[in-house]
């Protein structure tokens with residue numbers, strides 16, 4: 497079933513660069529999604545386990561598993577859901593292609609924040625204006641366990657800076673007009689989500705709770721987005737040439753406005 501989205505909500509998203517949408521997935525679907533993502537993360541973690549390895553500063557921010565949809569059929573059916581893709585397409589105003597998914601699990605009591613950053617600056621896309629991410633809370637996301645915060649209107653700045661998440665500079669140094677503006681911190685109950693533009697400044701606090709903060713992000717790009725030749729974990733195996741369109745079965749259409 498399509499998620500109802502009003503013209504006012506679309507206008508709000510385009511003005512602010514993000515929006516909260518409650519109950520995008522509920523009941524048995526939520527349980528299945530949460531269990532599928534948690535099982536996939538646990539399996540991949542176990543396969544990669546090496547007790548002697550110290551985790552890099554980046555790995556201490558969160559456990560990140562990219563493109564689970566390609567390896568885990570139970571996750572795939574949710575990542576390709578039109579219910580999510582349709583909202584992305586309406587917010588972008590363009591047919592939505594899947595860019596990638598990622599499980600983002602913040603471990604309990606790690607005390608490591610996700611620094612202020614923009615997403616689209618890390619992606620090898622020639623066009624970076626309209627990409628959007630859904631961030632679904634698989635369990636309640638709270639200030640205590642590291643929910644997200646956003647600064648309204650920052651998407652209008654365009655690409656500002658590629659912050660090194662493991663050794664961050666203050667992003668607001670490059671955008672002094674937004675320094676001191678109160679961010680909007682959004683707590684979500686499980687099954688609710690935010691959508692944010694790939695250029696919106698956002699942040700997540702440390703997980704100070706005793707339980708894992710569990711989220712699934714799915715990132716969409718407008719149909720017609722082209723590869724810009726930079727290295728990226730999603731595109732490196734694909735043998736793409738600069739200027740190629742990101743399309744085909746690796747980047748399926750998942751919604752139309």
Ligand SMILES: O=C(O)CCC(=O)C(=O)O
Nearest residue numbers: 600610615629631700713
């Ligand atoms: O989950 C987090 O801590 C940050 C997520 C994020 O930056 C994103 O989904 O773009």
